[in-house]
Amino acid sequence: MSGGMNFEKVEIDEKNYIRVPANKLKSFVKDIFVNLGVDEKGANITADVLVDADLKGIESHGVQRLKRYVDGLKNGVVNPRPNIKVESSLPSALLVDGDFGLGQIAGHFSMNLAIERAKKYGSCVVLVKNSNHFGIAGYYAEMAAKNDMIGIAMTNARPLVAPTGSVEKLLGTNPIAFAAPYRENMCFLLDMATSIVTSGKMEVYRRKGKNLPAEWAINSEGEFVYTPEEALRGALLPLGGLYEITGGHKGYGLAMMVEILSGILSGANFAWKVGNTQGPEKANVGHFFIAINPEVFMPLEEFKKRMEELIERIKKSKKHPKFKKIWFHGERSQLTRETRLRIGVPIYKKVYEEIKAIGRELGLNGL
Amino acid sequence: MSGGMNFEKVEIDEKNYIRVPANKLKSFVKDIFVNLGVDEKGANITADVLVDADLKGIESHGVQRLKRYVDGLKNGVVNPRPNIKVESSLPSALLVDGDFGLGQIAGHFSMNLAIERAKKYGSCVVLVKNSNHFGIAGYYAEMAAKNDMIGIAMTNARPLVAPTGSVEKLLGTNPIAFAAPYRENMCFLLDMATSIVTSGKMEVYRRKGKNLPAEWAINSEGEFVYTPEEALRGALLPLGGLYEITGGHKGYGLAMMVEILSGILSGANFAWKVGNTQGPEKANVGHFFIAINPEVFMPLEEFKKRMEELIERIKKSKKHPKFKKIWFHGERSQLTRETRLRIGVPIYKKVYEEIKAIGRELGLNGL
Numbered sequence A, B: 001m002s003g004g005m006n007f008e009k010v011e012i013d014e015k016n017y018i019r020v021p022a023n024k025l026k027s028f029v030k031d032i033f034v035n036l037g038v039d040e041k042g043a044n045i046t047a048d049v050l051v052d053a054d055l056k057g058i059e060s061h062g063v064q065r066l067k068r069y070v071d072g073l074k075n076g077v078v079n080p081r082p083n084i085k086v087e088s089s090l091p092s093a094l095l096v097d098g099d100f101g102l103g104q105i106a107g108h109f110s111m112n113l114a115i116e117r118a119k120k121y122g123s124c125v126v127l128v129k130n131s132n133h134f135g136i137a138g139y140y141a142e143m144a145a146k147n148d149m150i151g152i153a154m155t156n157a158r159p160l161v162a163p164t165g166s167v168e169k170l171l172g173t174n175p176i177a178f179a180a181p182y183r184e185n186m187c188f189l190l191d192m193a194t195s196i197v198t199s200g201k202m203e204v205y206r207r208k209g210k211n212l213p214a215e216w217a218i219n220s221e222g223e224f225v226y227t228p229e230e231a232l233r234g235a236l237l238p239l240g241g242l243y244e245i246t247g248g249h250k251g252y253g254l255a256m257m258v259e260i261l262s263g264i265l266s267g268a269n270f271a272w273k274v275g276n277t278q279g280p281e282k283a284n285v286g287h288f289f290i291a292i293n294p295e296v297f298m299p300l301e302e303f304k305k306r307m308e309e310l311i312e313r314i315k316k317s318k319k320h321p322k323f324k325k326i327w328f329h330g331e332r333s334q335l336t337r338e339t340r341l342r343i344g345v346p347i348y349k350k351v352y353e354e355i356k357a358i359g360r361e362l363g364l365n366g367l
Helices: A022-035 A040-055 A063-075 A103-121 A137-146 A199-208 A228-233 A248-264 A300-315 A331-343 A349-361 B022-035 B040-055 B063-075 B103-121 B137-146 B199-208 B228-233 B248-264 B300-315 B331-343 B349-361
Strands: A017-020 A085-090 A093-097 A123-131 A150-155 A176-183 A186-192 A285-292 A345-348 B017-020 B085-090 B093-097 B123-131 B150-155 B176-183 B186-192 B285-292 B345-348
Touching (some): A017 A022, A017 A349, A022 A040, A022 A349, A040 A063, A040 A103, A040 A137, A040 A331, A040 A345, A063 A349, A103 A123, A103 A137, A103 A150, A103 A285, A137 A150, A150 A248, A176 A300, A176 B248, A199 A228, A248 A285, A248 B176, A248 B186, A248 B300, A300 B248, A345 A349, B017 B022, B017 B349, B022 B040, B022 B063, B022 B349, B040 B103, B040 B345, B063 B349, B093 B103, B103 B123, B103 B137, B103 B150, B103 B285, B137 B150, B137 B176, B150 B248, B199 B228, B248 B285, B345 B349
Parallel strands (some): A093 A123, B093 B123
Antiparallel strands (some): A017 A345, A085 A093, A123 A285, A150 A176, A150 A285, B017 B345, B085 B093, B123 B285, B150 B176, B150 B285, B176 B186
């Protein structure tokens, strides 16, 4: 698939999208943040995380979200120049104060810290409090894999998910990302919400005017709802669904694990208390990162060889008749990125106009 | 619920069960292991893990499994006197060689090591290779919580689960257990297979002569099967089910994460290579443990207070009309344990006869 062929995990209806070279898009987004008072380095990191989501085909977490960050910076709930610092630490567990800056800046700082410490001590946990939405969790897990480490990133998020047995939105879609080094330019990369789907997916269905194809959400009476509008008003269901018989309590449990590790333990806001990045209150999101050094256990090359054997055996296994291909996690998103780095990042026209307008207002015409 | 009232998470049909005092059961199981050459301490740990599963209402992982361990010890694939040692280490990441002993012995040793190191360094990862089935993953996570630590335990297992898009059994039910300190004698304790259900559940349905109530398994052609016999011959489905639309790729991804952390990284057998504890080949199971010291981040009492607030709010939220009560993870199993410590552990009559026979053969009449 690699080396020239075009692959995109999401089918793009080109007439509704505009393709922009990734570098141009990134530089435009960076300039916006710089213009709003963010320092060069922080703006660069944040732009990279946002554009990386679009490159990977995770449109819901890409530049479509730019407006929210911009609003947060304008409203003053997001601090453009956070004084990010380690508040307390032992050699392999540290608490970082994000000082209400962009979550991407705190996330990047903290995963780098975890990687550095894991090189020395074997593994390291870094927690962040006083942060904001950090974009795709997979970005930070992948940072570890690019440094030949195993990485995990989690974050809590504003409440959208009903615990098993409840109809109230009390937990976030609380993602778990896990990455392990594999091949050159290709890692194993799981990046999943602990709900069946994210609210971003709901927004994509709304935009396309389509009903939901499965039991993803309930209303305040506990009935399944099938329009994106009702789903966005109601509560999302945890991975496994409404009932215990299909494992819904497991998705609920994973969301709790993420909440405890990133929200409760860090001292950030937790569960129903987590705010929005665009305000009106400070979001105070919490994140969790860990890096593990594989070379404590075996030479890196041996680890990668074992990864290769695992993945290849699965990919070559007997296919289910309803599936076209067997994939490993992160394969499609990384192939999509490879393609889009060559042929440009597709931006939905309305989003393109929106971010162009944000730039224009700041005197930036780079798009 | 606590303090005298009887609660059991599974309804017990008393005429098919015999209640045995927990201590009597544990001492009988311990004597069997000692008789098979296991040292006093290791036998005690293993008996405790097995009986704890029955106490918690996880019958599939309780003394019902005793025969498999006994067979493994008799066949010589399980080493009764393992020389468990740390093979390589940095301060917060260690590799333990389980020397093909009982998984419970290696697991107990390794989680203790993780706890000890986490006290000093803040967090610690311990991996185990050359091990066997270690019982319930939750036992080890709970060890951490009892020591005022946050704990995670994972293990790979013999292949029973089909990756998304495949009809082949290539991954284990690869459990994730997560525990956090909460109240006295009650922790938050998630203990979940990354498949919708375990094979143990299938065995319970078979015994009761009941069909499966949901799409838990497929046959080698990829068709859903609804009898436990077909399910046990076929492949279990990952949490989220067969299709991506219900999140099946997420359960597959979590199973891969567990496989990579406990199987690939430890140097143990992985995925389809993992053997059975009763032989004929050495199982060479791999485990993953981590302990995190909450006091790096905040005083323990503050952490527990925040846990209390999270859990109480969820438990008191508006109930879904199809549910009787909202639970947190580990609540039912710990209440069941409290009850059974008072009124005895229910053992299914056939299982009771089987383990009695195992004892009799070794000259033990303690049951």
